[in-house]
Amino acid sequence: MIDLGVSIAGIDLENPFVLASGILDENGYTLVEVLRSGASAVVTKSIGLEERKGYIPPVVYELPYGLLNAIGLSNPGIEHYSHEISIAIREKKPIIGSVFGSTPEEFAHLSSRMEDFGVSAVELNLSCPHVKGYGQEVGSDPNLVRDIVRSVKRKVDVPVFAKLSPNVSDIQAIAEAAIDADGFTLINTVKAMKIDIYARQPVLSNVYGGLSGSAIKPVGIRYVYEIASNFDRPIFGVGGITTAEDAVEYIMAGASAVQVGTAVARVGKRVFNKLISEMRDFMEREGFSKIGDMKGVALRR
Amino acid sequence: MIDLGVSIAGIDLENPFVLASGILDENGYTLVEVLRSGASAVVTKSIGLEERKGYIPPVVYELPYGLLNAIGLSNPGIEHYSHEISIAIREKKPIIGSVFGSTPEEFAHLSSRMEDFGVSAVELNLSCPHVKGYGQEVGSDPNLVRDIVRSVKRKVDVPVFAKLSPNVSDIQAIAEAAIDADGFTLINTVKAMKIDIYARQPVLSNVYGGLSGSAIKPVGIRYVYEIASNFDRPIFGVGGITTAEDAVEYIMAGASAVQVGTAVARVGKRVFNKLISEMRDFMEREGFSKIGDMKGVALRR
Amino acid sequence: MVWVPGVGEIPLSLSTIKGRRKSITVKRYGIVSQALLKYKPGDRIFLRGPYGTGFTLTEERNLIIGGGSGMAALRPLINDKSFGMVSAKTGDELLFTHEFKENSIMIMTDDGSSGLKGFPSDYLESVDIDQFARIYACGPELMLKALYHKLKDSRPDAEFSMERIMKCGIGICDSCSIDGRQICVDGPVVRVGEINPDGEFGHQKLDISGRRIEIHL
Amino acid sequence: MVWVPGVGEIPLSLSTIKGRRKSITVKRYGIVSQALLKYKPGDRIFLRGPYGTGFTLTEERNLIIGGGSGMAALRPLINDKSFGMVSAKTGDELLFTHEFKENSIMIMTDDGSSGLKGFPSDYLESVDIDQFARIYACGPELMLKALYHKLKDSRPDAEFSMERIMKCGIGICDSCSIDGRQICVDGPVVRVGEINPDGEFGHQKLDISGRRIEIHL
């Protein structure tokens, strides 16, 4: 008997496949469809205090082995988003509320509202541009990360995941700063860009964007492995997962569960059912009966 | 008349395509073959003070869209390497000596020996593990970078290129620290890893490696664009260049010339002649007569 | 998705499909469409796609119901046997009316400045819809909604092209969704029989920030 | 390239090529080969490749000259009409001698413990090399060098399999190069006519760090 169930920071999931933040999660009815397609939970789009239009399109660019995006954190603002959550929550599967901000107070307020709306956990998107510094991100400033995580933890009772940026020199210092979180989500997109040599211009209106998809899987595996080797916190692995083998790689690197983003566009929402059946096949073939039995087996301790 | 010649930090190159460090540049006779295949110059393997065996194989792993490597800076030591340079230098094309170390003094000594051997420039590999910190690289410590570049500049007369790591939070702070260099080389490989889920182990004996090839091109473009936008230094663009269109993308992002690594393995040494003829075709079609006319045209100033 | 470098990118339909030369038809609206209208012959156009579903092509007799720039997407469907119900706000916004045979077109405008006054749905009863092998419609959502109610029982095979904000075109951003389906991938063309009258169609949509808004005239 | 997880990866040749089941033959040498020798039937083997060039297969009469574990790479070439010159340091290191027909093999050892004493090159004159459609050799470089001088004029079509440190197997690390050619890609099998006697072959090679060393017996 193969059991796909996992538990991460106290949240029980019927399978390890969760929708990643920012992908098909703006509209509550879409979240419902994603959950019905097999996802065990969904992470919402990152929501801020105020309504934001995001960047003018082009906001995405497809590469052969990945996707560039600079959506620009478009969102209706936390109060308006409550309606979308109220639609999705009827599916009775965990909703993880993702929030972004620039101060600990903002993060704490947003997380607390998410809790009010009934989410099972919050995920702190610590990878947005940081107003204080220049060209820097909230997630690369350990002191700010520490304050944000602490403020949120003081305010909410649901588990808190810190989603870390891969665009840092020293991920261990950042994870150490975020150690009050109940778990980590690794990784967000890798800063990158594309120039159209015929238009002689950057393709994204924001110039810079985030790279996701297959191209970043080796980077994601590295971060999960490094954090799992050094910290005792459950991890959501995310970045380039398209097949169950990709998910297994993250789990063997130490992830408890995984999130899937770009593949939902590449394959469609049916990617979740595909992952579930591929995972069963893999476990059967390789003699694993529980997801937990694969967790961290590649770590050299 | 299409002119492929470029000049970078005072070095004249017959075309913009240079062999990147660490690829087919251990043996002097191979450097000769690479130069005869059309490369306008070669960067040597990174050479240190002492002989090093590097890591036990597996030291490379092929991904569909890139290559992982952890060669481990194997090299015969600077004194033994002089013989390889003496073989290559007979081709009368520029040789750029790459060096690695952990202190400013080491870098200065190595660079000075390279100059004695007759190189046209030195390239400082600022992306090797840094002994002082943990999990950190020489290239992510601005103070160390500043000292290294200054010490080298005091010691040698040939142009000095600082090769920067993409594994940093704030590339602008590092470039600022390296501002005494005559030019920048961007980028080195992106830290990454791969687990073989059947062996249930990391594939590289060193666990972590560097990702190169197509997967990192959008990352390389971003770094070149960002540095070209903010600093007035010539740039070697490197990372995932396989076609002339890739090279044009780097040049439009602000690079003066480019280096080619992984594609030399993927396509073979004939990649240089392929790049040259593709570049001629592109320039003819698009109405460019000089490489310099394309330089930085995508920058928003 | 048509990109004007330095300006923006918007979803547009092909108004010519067959042959090597394609065309798009753009209504002067905001920043991107205005920039497109400055293009001269020989200028380079940047686009990606086409994405999503298209109308089922037929050489048989079909009914084409277009509102405003919605006619752009319908134009490739016009054949010798087509009958058109073409509408617009005012007469000078009417599109492609000359491409239908004489006596094979009904024209209407909101203000009555050309043809009949009113919407296509007001006049649908005046044509015998059973004679058409296919029925297609594209235009403002409230026009489609009115048509929906008249066609849902008799012609569930009628095809509507839907409009929403489209940022990615590839089913990832969720800005175009109706009832959980991404119109950029599973649409924009959908069959009347697939539409849920109690869902978002004709009632609500998300605006550019993702904020849910009611659809009014 | 055969990988023993947690131990290392080394270049090995296939000693069976045809059919679904393949084989490798490993000489007990250092850490990886010793780890391989502990494998039991049913164990999983990890490999990548095959890379590079192979011997030209023939069903005609051929001459097979093998030194030590070099016989591993030569074994798939053995056919009914093959003649073998098989050598090793001592008698118990001789490989695949029983796969040749009786009277179709000459055996020699460095110490004379089995067959003739000496190297294959010492006895090459005793066979009529013109009778062979193909000539193949694999073994220590100094054996190949001695053979080279005897074959370069008469049989430039003879094929040698070369050995160097091989770290990547895909033409990127330069550890395997001879005269600027990567033996992992353009070799290991090369024709005698392509070899430059004044280059690195038989004279110099790079060791594991990339340090140039002289090739001695």
Ligand SMILES: Cc1cc2nc3c(=O)[nH]c(=O)nc-3n(C[C@H](O)[C@H](O)[C@H](O)COP(=O)(O)OP(=O)(O)OC[C@H]3O[C@@H](n4cnc5c(N)ncnc54)[C@H](O)[C@@H]3O)c2cc1C
């Ligand atoms: C499937 C489909 C097919 C269409 N086909 C045609 C056609 O053939 N001809 C035609 O004239 N019109 C068509 N439209 C409508 C057309 O896309 C809008 O009129 C156009 O987006 C307006 O852009 P603008 O920059 O001129 O307007 P502005 O109001 O200046 O828009 C400003 C910005 O808002 C955003 N924006 C506005 N509308 C949209 C949108 N729908 N999706 C994404 N972003 C938007 C863009 O960032 C735009 O740059 C179609 C729409 C859809 C969904």
Ligand SMILES: Cc1cc2nc3c(=O)[nH]c(=O)nc-3n(C[C@H](O)[C@H](O)[C@H](O)COP(=O)(O)OP(=O)(O)OC[C@H]3O[C@@H](n4cnc5c(N)ncnc54)[C@H](O)[C@@H]3O)c2cc1C
């Ligand atoms: C093309 C080719 C085909 C070969 N085919 C066969 C064969 O079929 N059967 C056979 O028995 N031998 C073969 N060899 C020789 C075999 O590869 C070496 O004997 C083997 O590498 C020794 O490894 P070890 O770990 O047992 O020895 P050790 O001395 O313990 O080696 C230690 C480490 O040194 C490195 N090392 C040693 N030799 C090499 C090498 N050649 N390349 C890269 N790294 C090396 C590895 O990291 C190894 O783990 C072949 C060699 C080549 C180049």
Ligand SMILES: Cc1cc2nc3c(=O)[nH]c(=O)nc-3n(C[C@H](O)[C@H](O)[C@H](O)COP(=O)(O)O)c2cc1C
């Ligand atoms: C279009 C798009 C929008 C995204 N928006 C968000 C977001 O709002 N918040 C966030 O934390 N991550 C966001 N991400 C990052 C993803 O959640 C995920 O970390 C990343 O895409 C890597 O996973 P993937 O390769 O499976 O897509 C976004 C990614 C994409 C492609």
Ligand SMILES: Cc1cc2nc3c(=O)[nH]c(=O)nc-3n(C[C@H](O)[C@H](O)[C@H](O)COP(=O)(O)O)c2cc1C
């Ligand atoms: C096998 C291998 C070895 C490398 N060794 C070095 C090195 O010694 N020094 C260095 O500065 N860069 C080294 N690099 C990085 C390359 O010079 C280059 O920056 C990187 O591979 C990106 O370019 P590419 O995608 O064209 O390969 C190495 C890369 C590879 C693939």
Ligand code: FES
């Ligand atoms: S436009 Fe992004 S999902 Fe449809």
Ligand code: FES
């Ligand atoms: S083994 Fe690396 S180039 Fe041949």
